[in-house]
Amino acid sequence: MRGAKEGEYMDNLKQFWTETLNRYGENSDDKIVFDSIFTQTEAKELQNNELIITIESVFNKTFIEDASEQLAEFFYEVSGIKATIKVMSNQEYDNMNKAKAPVVEVKEEVEDFDDHLSADLTFDNFVVGNCNRIAQNAALAVALKPGTYNPLFLHSNSGLGKTHLLNAIGNYVKTKFPGKRILYTNAEAFVNDYVEAIGNNTIASFNRRYRSVDILLIDDIQFIANKEGSMEMFFNIFNTLQHSGKQIVITSDKPPVELKGMENRLVSRFRQGLTVTIDNPEFETAKAILKKKIESRMIDYPIDEEVLDFIASHFNKDVRDLEGAVTTLLFYKVVCGQNLDHISLDFALEAFDNPDNTTTITKKEATPDTIKETVASYYNLSVTQLTSKSRTNNIITARHIAMYLVRELVPDISYIQIGQEFGGRDHSTIMKACSKVKKKMKQDPNYKTAINDLMERLS
Numbered sequence: 001m002r003g004a005k006e007g008e009y010m011d012n013l014k015q016f017w018t019e020t021l022n023r024y025g026e027n028s029d030d031k032i033v034f035d036s037i038f039t040q041t042e043a044k045e046l047q048n049n050e051l052i053i054t055i056e057s058v059f060n061k062t063f064i065e066d067a068s069e070q071l072a073e074f075f076y077e078v079s080g081i082k083a084t085i086k087v088m089s090n091q092e093y094d095n096m097n098k099a100k101a102p103v104v105e106v107k108e109e110v111e112d113f114d115d116h117l118s119a120d121l122t123f124d125n126f127v128v129g130n131c132n133r134i135a136q137n138a139a140l141a142v143a144l145k146p147g148t149y150n151p152l153f154l155h156s157n158s159g160l161g162k163t164h165l166l167n168a169i170g171n172y173v174k175t176k177f178p179g180k181r182i183l184y185t186n187a188e189a190f191v192n193d194y195v196e197a198i199g200n201n202t203i204a205s206f207n208r209r210y211r212s213v214d215i216l217l218i219d220d221i222q223f224i225a226n227k228e229g230s231m232e233m234f235f236n237i238f239n240t241l242q243h244s245g246k247q248i249v250i251t252s253d254k255p256p257v258e259l260k261g262m263e264n265r266l267v268s269r270f271r272q273g274l275t276v277t278i279d280n281p282e283f284e285t286a287k288a289i290l291k292k293k294i295e296s297r298m299i300d301y302p303i304d305e306e307v308l309d310f311i312a313s314h315f316n317k318d319v320r321d322l323e324g325a326v327t328t329l330l331f332y333k334v335v336c337g338q339n340l341d342h343i344s345l346d347f348a349l350e351a352f353d354n355p356d357n358t359t360t361i362t363k364k365e366a367t368p369d370t371i372k373e374t375v376a377s378y379y380n381l382s383v384t385q386l387t388s389k390s391r392t393n394n395i396i397t398a399r400h401i402a403m404y405l406v407r408e409l410v411p412d413i414s415y416i417q418i419g420q421e422f423g424g425r426d427h428s429t430i431m432k433a434c435s436k437v438k439k440k441m442k443q444d445p446n447y448k449t450a451i452n453d454l455m456e457r458l459s
């Protein structure tokens, strides 16, 4: 009996071959030969970039052999796998297998269909204002009826809610259509996955993973610019998903036409659907977002309205700055204002020192080293234990939190770099750790408090 992994591998191989034949058939002038010979072929295996195709009669082999280059091209288009085609009669193939002993197992990675969504980024806690209304409407339309706008392309400056909306779409679809397979990723992780798949010879598994989704949510697509292999692979995946009516949502820091180093055919695909932008929040929206963020901190003292007005008008270029201002204020209250029963504007101004310096106050200056040291001492561990291979529960918990904090607090650090900081782990381990922490923060208030506490220590 075939094993489950081998079964899936064969199903995909057969599917790719059927699509290859369909493309060949569409381009073939000789329908009779195609219908009577080509459609009788079968894809048997793919080993070392050689695709073995069988046919009943040895006399018909040459028809397929003559077309093998063209077939290999179509096979590459549909699967992303470059392979040469070897044609055998069924008899030849059976003889070859009898001669082989033992049968070589097809090595395929176990598929990881973790959707990588952050459960706390939803439509419910996304504040809508003039700056983002169109983007939120489009995202909601796609979530209610995947395929409505395909692709949906969201772009804006940093920190204005693109990732939030991507996750909101995913979380909404996950609840409303539990059967749908959703994948949130960012272009950096896509490139890393692809490079890893090439290195490990697991391109088929990589392809299956991305092509089998119903909703692909891909963040920061600008990251694949100038990376030819990744762009080509993404192009093929995009086409397959779009042809089969699967929803793709893309975000970027620029509109498609302004993406430098992006292949024209990709730019044109991106423009095919709906492109919307998110602007900086205007005062009213900034204030509403601010109130929402304060509400989620569950503090038990009031903040004067004029403090909110001050923050909303000085920190509205990036929602992360609004969040940073709240953190600064609450931290300052803990340190210098424990006896105060409310936060006044004078106190806030003192906390922010000088509005022109606010970015200095709110900027995260933590480094991987300071984060590792802070987390290790918080959990009574050494940094060596934190980055070790130990599987002890309390060490794993602290390690995951440290990885998450490095990702959150160190600007522009990649998953690969974080892996290097933690004993040479690979990027997928870090991605999984970060998504575990996010999930657990949602589920366990004590865990969340510990992380907030650590964040404040590191601010």
Ligand SMILES: Nc1ncnc2c1ncn2[C@@H]1O[C@H](COP(=O)(O)OP(=O)(O)OP(=O)(O)O)[C@@H](O)[C@H]1O
Residues within 6 Å of the ligand: 121, 125, 126, 127, 128, 132, 156, 157, 158, 159, 160, 161, 162, 163, 164, 165, 220, 253, 289, 292, 319, 320, 323
């Ligand atoms: N309208 C909003 N309502 C509530 N929170 C928001 C809103 N917009 C942004 N945020 C919050 O601001 C933070 C930054 O948002 P997000 O990560 O989605 O920005 P982004 O546009 O993807 O940034 P980048 O381009 O840097 O990746 C997140 O914590 C997000 O929840």
